[in-house]
Amino acid sequence: MALGVGSALTIGLILGTVIIVAAMLIWVERRLLSFWQERLGPNRVGPFGLLQVVADMIKIFTKEDWVPPFADRVSFVIAPAIIMTVILLSFAVIPFAPNIGVIESNIGVLFILAMASLGAYSVMLGGLSSDNKYALLGSLRAAAQMVSYEVFMGISLLGVVALSGSFNLRTIVEAQEGMWFVVPQFVGFVIFLIAGVAESHRLPFDIPEAEQEICAGYHTEYSGMKFGMFFVGEYLGLVLVSSLITVLFFGGWMGPGFLPPVVWFALKSGVFIAFFILLRAAIPRPRYDQLMTYGWLFLLPLSLVNLLVTGAVILST
Amino acid sequence: MYSLIKDTLLSQVVTLWGVFKKLFVKADTVEYPDQQPYMFPRWRGRIILSRDPDGEERCVACNLCAVACPVDCIALQKGEMEDGRWYPEFFRINFSRCIMCGFCEEACPTNAIQLTPDFEMAEYVRQDMVWEKEDLLISGCGKYHDYNFYRVAGKQISGKDKGEALNEAKPVNVRSLMP
Numbered sequence: 001m002a003l004g005v006g007s008a009l010t011i012g013l014i015l016g017t018v019i020i021v022a023a024m025l026i027w028v029e030r031r032l033l034s035f036w037q038e039r040l041g042p043n044r045v046g047p048f049g050l051l052q053v054v055a056d057m058i059k060i061f062t063k064e065d066w067v068p069p070f071a072d073r074v075s076f077v078i079a080p081a082i083i084m085t086v087i088l089l090s091f092a093v094i095p096f097a098p099n100i101g102v103i104e105s106n107i108g109v110l111f112i113l114a115m116a117s118l119g120a121y122s123v124m125l126g127g128l129s130s131d132n133k134y135a136l137l138g139s140l141r142a143a144a145q146m147v148s149y150e151v152f153m154g155i156s157l158l159g160v161v162a163l164s165g166s167f168n169l170r171t172i173v174e175a176q177e178g179m180w181f182v183v184p185q186f187v188g189f190v191i192f193l194i195a196g197v198a199e200s201h202r203l204p205f206d207i208p209e210a211e212q213e214i215c216a217g218y219h220t221e222y223s224g225m226k227f228g229m230f231f232v233g234e235y236l237g238l239v240l241v242s243s244l245i246t247v248l249f250f251g252g253w254m255g256p257g258f259l260p261p262v263v264w265f266a267l268k269s270g271v272f273i274a275f276f277i278l279l280r281a282a283i284p285r286p287r288y289d290q291l292m293t294y295g296w297l298f299l300l301p302l303s304l305v306n307l308l309v310t311g312a313v314i315l316s317t
Numbered sequence: 318m319y320s321l322i323k324d325t326l327l328s329q330v331v332t333l334w335g336v337f338k339k340l341f342v343k344a345d346t347v348e349y350p351d352q353q354p355y356m357f358p359r360w361r362g363r364i365i366l367s368r369d370p371d372g373e374e375r376c377v378a379c380n381l382c383a384v385a386c387p388v389d390c391i392a393l394q395k396g397e398m399e400d401g402r403w404y405p406e407f408f409r410i411n412f413s414r415c416i417m418c419g420f421c422e423e424a425c426p427t428n429a430i431q432l433t434p435d436f437e438m439a440e441y442v443r444q445d446m447v448w449e450k451e452d453l454l455i456s457g458c459g460k461y462h463d464y465n466f467y468r469v470a471g472k473q474i475s476g477k478d479k480g481e482a483l484n485e486a487k488p489v490n491v492r493s494l495m496p
Contacts, residue, residue, distance in 0.1 A: 282336035
């Protein structure tokens with residue numbers, strides 16, 4: 001079997017890598033967070049604590065997988081599978097390197113936005129089917145947050161799409177040969193970054209699962225591997241948003257030739273993953289209404305202005 | 318507008334940079350089992366029963382420690398040897414109650430009960446926290462190397478009559494008129 005876009009070996013490698021990276025992030029995040037809090041973090045299991053993931057996995061697999069009797073069983077079981085599925089599907093259109101990818105899609109950007117919207121169903125169903133006040137509040141917040149941040153997540157990408165003239169992510173990367181889109185689209189980049197954090201409901205926008213207010217939000221009633229799927233799904237979302245930022249604004253696999261393209265891609269994504277963890281370490285969570293106000297009254301107009309200016313510049317040149 | 322940007326963006330960036338700098342700060346963590354902390358000699362930890370320089374038990378079963386104990390975790394029973402020495406038949410400390418206050422050490426007239434700088438006393442079974450005399454008794458003198466209660470006290474035991482203790486005057490014959 002040969003490597004290449006769409007070959008079975010490539011697909012398998014991408015799937016395996018993405019899931020392993022997402023699982024390893026459990027350890028990476030705890031370790032990085034602790035460095036930023038002047039601690040050491042998990043360093044007991046294996047070298048540097050690398051096998052902490054294995055220990056966590058054994059723990060989470062052997063835990064009792066309990067479905068509460070008052071829950072709506074079908075949607076309760078489906079919900080965690082949805083988030084894993086849609087995020088893994090989103091990786092299909094991401095170009096990791098010139099000949100590494102799952103599919104060539106001319107609607108890559110739209111596909112990812114559509115999958116992100118479907119992800120909202122996961123948290124909504126999970127929260128509603130739990131029949132729990134905290135879970136309901138969490139899913140309520142999650143639905144509102146994801147729906148409203150999707151709006152200008154899409155709009156902030158339109159500048160990139162306009163500049164490259166394509167929805168195809170591979171074409172978008174190739175259009176950044178001369179200059180990364182972060183330079184002409186800096187505002188779009190910042191908005192996409194913020195919206196990406198909100199979409200993957202990571203801190204500081206983890207309002208749907210804010211521990212201090214509503215237990216664990218939409219996954220309050222989940223345990224065992226069902227919780228683990230929400231957990232890993234969150235990290236998968238983190239990896240997805242990081243690689244999307246790399247693809248859309250930082251030239252994807254491009255970089256000086258002394259490293260293979262896929263390594264450049266991994267490095268750039270890694271920087272953004274670390275940045276998201278830094279966000280978690282540094283920024284406190286806003287109030288729920290502040291989040292909505294900030295989104296609709298500040299970021300949405302800003303992204304519209306950004307799109308307007310980009311369009312005007314493209315037309316005038 | 319300016320204040321909005323300052324509040325929403327600039328202050329966040331400042332915070333991010335401040336936290337990022339912590340990456341190059343040495344961690345405060347003490348890696349405890351690998352890196353043992355220095356324990357001060359007067360640290361109040363695990364309780365022991367010491368022996369005098371001759372190798373005999375120092376405890377005279379006076380019960381002062383049990384009385385002083387604020388949580389009543391010490392239990393003992395007096396026994397008497399043939400030579401007249403008192404000793405505890407059993408001596409029991411319930412470490413699941415002990416609060417390491419050190420009052421027993423303060424109360425002890427013979428320096429028998431002492432607190433040591435050891436604190437690693439975790440057990441899986443609660444009953445294992447109850448230590449008997451065999452567990453408590455050590456072979457050394459603890460903090461006081463040359464103290465022997467029966468040598469300095471006026472208590473009469475076989476082999477040491479009244480007035481033969483260290484710095485002890487001969488007993489006064491109250492029936493005599495001679496000074």
